[in-house]
Amino acid sequence: MDNVLSARALMGISLGFHIIYATIGIGLPLMLMIAEGLCLRTGDELYHQLARRWIRPAGVLFAIGAVSGTILSFELGLLWPRFMAFSGPLIGLAFSIEGFAFFTEAIFLALYFYGEQRLSRQMLFFCTIILTVAAAVSAVFVISANAWMQTPAGFRLVNGTLADVHPFQALANPAWAHEALHGTLAAYVATGFAVAGVYALALLRGQNSDYNKRALTLALAVASVSLPLMLVSGDWSAMTIAVQQKPKLAAMEALFTTTRGAPLYIGGWPDPATGQVRYGIRIPKLLSYLAFRDPDALVEGLDAFPPGTTPDPRLVHPFFDLMVASFFIMLAAAVWFWWLRWRRREVPLDKWPLRALLLASPFGMVALESGWLVTEFGRQPWIAKGHMRVAEGVTPQTSIGLVLLTFLVVYLALNVGLLILLMRPASTEEVPETTQGNRHVDT
Amino acid sequence: MWTLENLAAGAVYFGLVMYAVFGGADFGGGIWTALASGPRAREQRSKLFHAIGPVWETNHVWLIFVVVTLFTAFPKGFAALFTALLIPLVIALIGINFRGAAFAFRHFGRQTGEQIPFMVSIFAVSSILTPFALGMAVTATATGKIVFVNGWVQAGPWFWIGPFTLVGGLTGMAICAYLTPIYMTVRTEGELQRDFRRQGIIAALVLGFLTTVEIPVAMLDAPLFASRLLSWRGVPFVAMSVISGITTLILLWRGRFQWAQIAAVGTVTLTISGFAAAMYPDLLIGQLSLSAAAAPPTTLRAFFSVLAIGIIILAPSLLLLYWTFRGEPNPERNP
Numbered sequence: 126m127d128n129v130l131s132a133r134a135l136m137g138i139s140l141g142f143h144i145i146y147a148t149i150g151i152g153l154p155l156m157l158m159i160a161e162g163l164c165l166r167t168g169d170e171l172y173h174q175l176a177r178r179w180i181r182p183a184g185v186l187f188a189i190g191a192v193s194g195t196i197l198s199f200e201l202g203l204l205w206p207r208f209m210a211f212s213g214p215l216i217g218l219a220f221s222i223e224g225f226a227f228f229t230e231a232i233f234l235a236l237y238f239y240g241e242q243r244l245s246r247q248m249l250f251f252c253t254i255i256l257t258v259a260a261a262v263s264a265v266f267v268i269s270a271n272a273w274m275q276t277p278a279g280f281r282l283v284n285g286t287l288a289d290v291h292p293f294q295a296l297a298n299p300a301w302a303h304e305a306l307h308g309t310l311a312a313y314v315a316t317g318f319a320v321a322g323v324y325a326l327a328l329l330r331g332q333n334s335d336y337n338k339r340a341l342t343l344a345l346a347v348a349s350v351s352l353p354l355m356l357v358s359g360d361w362s363a364m365t366i367a368v369q370q371k372p373k374l375a376a377m378e379a380l381f382t383t384t385r386g387a388p389l390y391i392g393g394w395p396d397p398a399t400g401q402v403r404y405g406i407r408i409p410k411l412l413s414y415l416a417f418r419d420p421d422a423l424v425e426g427l428d429a430f431p432p433g434t435t436p437d438p439r440l441v442h443p444f445f446d447l448m449v450a451s452f453f454i455m456l457a458a459a460v461w462f463w464w465l466r467w468r469r470r471e472v473p474l475d476k477w478p479l480r481a482l483l484l485a486s487p488f489g490m491v492a493l494e495s496g497w498l499v500t501e502f503g504r505q506p507w508i509a510k511g512h513m514r515v516a517e518g519v520t521p522q523t524s525i526g527l528v529l530l531t532f533l534v535v536y537l538a539l540n541v542g543l544l545i546l547l548m549r550p551a552s553t554e555e556v557p558e559t560t561q562g563n564r565h566v567d568t
Numbered sequence: 569m570w571t572l573e574n575l576a577a578g579a580v581y582f583g584l585v586m587y588a589v590f591g592g593a594d595f596g597g598g599i600w601t602a603l604a605s606g607p608r609a610r611e612q613r614s615k616l617f618h619a620i621g622p623v624w625e626t627n628h629v630w631l632i633f634v635v636v637t638l639f640t641a642f643p644k645g646f647a648a649l650f651t652a653l654l655i656p657l658v659i660a661l662i663g664i665n666f667r668g669a670a671f672a673f674r675h676f677g678r679q680t681g682e683q684i685p686f687m688v689s690i691f692a693v694s695s696i697l698t699p700f701a702l703g704m705a706v707t708a709t710a711t712g713k714i715v716f717v718n719g720w721v722q723a724g725p726w727f728w729i730g731p732f733t734l735v736g737g738l739t740g741m742a743i744c745a746y747l748t749p750i751y752m753t754v755r756t757e758g759e760l761q762r763d764f765r766r767q768g769i770i771a772a773l774v775l776g777f778l779t780t781v782e783i784p785v786a787m788l789d790a791p792l793f794a795s796r797l798l799s800w801r802g803v804p805f806v807a808m809s810v811i812s813g814i815t816t817l818i819l820l821w822r823g824r825f826q827w828a829q830i831a832a833v834g835t836v837t838l839t840i841s842g843f844a845a846a847m848y849p850d851l852l853i854g855q856l857s858l859s860a861a862a863a864p865p866t867t868l869r870a871f872f873s874v875l876a877i878g879i880i881i882l883a884p885s886l887l888l889l890y891w892t893f894r895g896e897p898n899p900e901r902n903p
Contacts, residue, residue: 184675184676185676188672194632195628196661199657202635206651209639209646212643214640217871218870220636221637227632228878231628231629232626235622235625239893240892241900520651522654531662543669543673
């Protein structure tokens with residue numbers, strides 16, 4: 126396989142996996158904090174048990190997150206040394222701050238996970254606060270490095286070399302604010318729905334314990350509070366991208382030609398050969414309105430930019446629609462659940478709303494992954510927009526195909542092992558009463 | 569002397585020492601899991617697993633710290649290193665990956681009441697592989713075989729395999745295997761303590777042998793490094809690490825474990841310091857100096873401001889971690 130393609134595939138696969146583990150590492154601490162806080166406040170031990178039961182699978186996921194993060198930090202150099210030689214002085218600061226936040230997270234994670242017998246309840250609660258903050262900080266700053274690739278800032282190029290380097294300007298690059306907000310909130314939604322799905326399944330199987338009901342409510346509450354904020358931050362992102370990253374917006378919305386009063390296409394397949402969107406639902410003037418709050422605004426299409434400098438809408442538009450569709454799937458399931466919950470003043474145990482939640486539960490992750498794909502495919506062909514192409518950033522080493530193959534095997538082994546492990550005890554795990562009865566607890 | 573790039577190099581050096589002293593001990597735990605023997609082999613393994621559990625992820629972050637500091641402060645050097653050392657770094661990564669996963673899987677398995685012996689062997693093998701590959705990668709920078717042609721790094725795919733780097737890899741392993749049993753003597757009692765003491769003495773002799781052999785090997789295989797190591801800058805560190813190593817042995821022999829632990833940390837720190845002193849002022853010996861590899865001053869200043877804030881948060885947090893999980897290795901029992 127071609128070197129650039131191999132490097133892109135490996136980086137993409139590594140990030141695709143890491144995003145899942147990292148997301149849980151951001152979302153779960155918030156839920157731990159809420160559960161421990163409620164326990165201290167109400168004196169209800171069930172909340173503490175809830176949190177303690179999450180940490181067993183979470184411990185494995187965090188560990189995989191730490192090693193997959195290490196793989197990524199190495200891959201920056203192993204796959205993209207030329208890009209890093211150029212951008213290191215600029216995005217290094219974001220990674221350094223993220224590194225310290227991750228350090229703090231690892232420390233307080235260990236204290237919380239292993240410290241049950243050696244720390245007080247207040248101290249355990251304190252650990253979850255630090256965890257939640259550190260996890261959010263690390264997300265916000267690592268996203269700054271990503272945003273810099275979309276909207277590079279904080280430097281000038283003089284004869285191909287860096288000049289006037291301002292690392293803090295690079296850190297606070299134009300795309301950072303909306304990406305960081307949207308991305309971090311997405312982690313809460315994704316984790317909340319994933320966890321809610323586990324307990325919806327337990328309730329569907331007839332394990333109607335107080336524990337399952339409360340866990341479902343808590344996880345879904347975290348997700349549901351963040352969900353409307355996703356809409357607001359998504360809208361802000363789109364309006365900002367319409368100004369800062371015009372080719373990306375055109376690819377997202379499959380807009381081939383520059384149009385006044387541009388329509389919005391829902392679904393459909395963009396065909397670059399004809400410049401048409403096939404099979405899509407066309408809503409007149411909506412894109413102009415959404416992007417500029419003016420139904421007659423001019424929106425630049427892919428034809429407004431020199432050939433070879435724009436992304437392929439076939440890779441961007443479908444993932445954008447998948448992200449938006451995922452949002453509505455989750456919204457519907459959540460609204461249904463909360464409506465019944467409000468009407469009956471207790472957790473509804475009917476089959477269909479729970480099935481809807483179960484169905485919606487992976488869509489937080491689906492939305493997050495597809496949103497990330499929109500961001501990165503929408504940046505092509507650039508590795509640092511306007512300054513360096515992906516092909517210019519890749520390593521001169523020639524055996525990257527082999528490295529890709531090696532890591533595919535590694536990831537396969539890792540994820541198969543993880544799935545086997547998390548699936549095996551699942552049947553007894555949801556019911557704490559029986560678990561403690563017939564399962565051996567670590568000595 | 570106190571230039572920005574030297575200070576940044578100091579941060580890389582500091583990260584390496586911390587990774588060796590803390591993370592190295594976790595790899596050592598894996599090595600001694602494989603080598604555990606005698607009537608108390610099971611107990612030795614169990615104590616090692618308990619001791620590693622709460623701290624390995626934190627200790628591992630020092631490696632990420634080194635990598636991030638390298639590409640922030642020495643972007644050109646980072647690019648050159650990670651291009652030339654692709655293969656040993658990939659091997660180390662595979663080891664890091666499987667070590668972490670195997671440990672976590674095993675821990676999870678134990679908590680759900682299942683024993684997974686397969687995971688234990690993966691844990692042990694990858695704990696041996698990783699420090700060996702990293703040791704080779706680090707010493708490869710001292711061979712002078714990574715050269716620049718037209719401003720870009722050139723090195724053969726297998727240049728990193730040679731007598732000097734092979735002994736370097738073994739030394740990496742020996743450093744890990746040396747620290748763990750000595751740390752464990754402080755945290756155990758009775759027969760088990762004597763087992764760890766014996767293992768510590770064996771590892772100390774092996775480490776002493778390897779570092780001694782490395783000097784004549786360097787003269788043949790990494791001549792520039794050898795000449796700098798044996799100059800006024802390197803010799804004090806060589807002498808001090810020898811003294812520290814012998815002191816550790818004596819303290820272990822006499823059962824002064826608290827002091828032996830400190831002396832062992834000193835030995836490892838001084839060994840790495842000797843390496844760093846011989847490398848100075850280069851990142852890639854004879855080919856790329858620290859100042860040529862360094863990022864612009866604005867970046868370095870910004871990095872130091874982040875570093876200062878980071879240390880203020882990190883230092884008390886680390887102290888809390890190691891204080892909480894001191895003494896008895898099993899976190900479920902009182903220290």
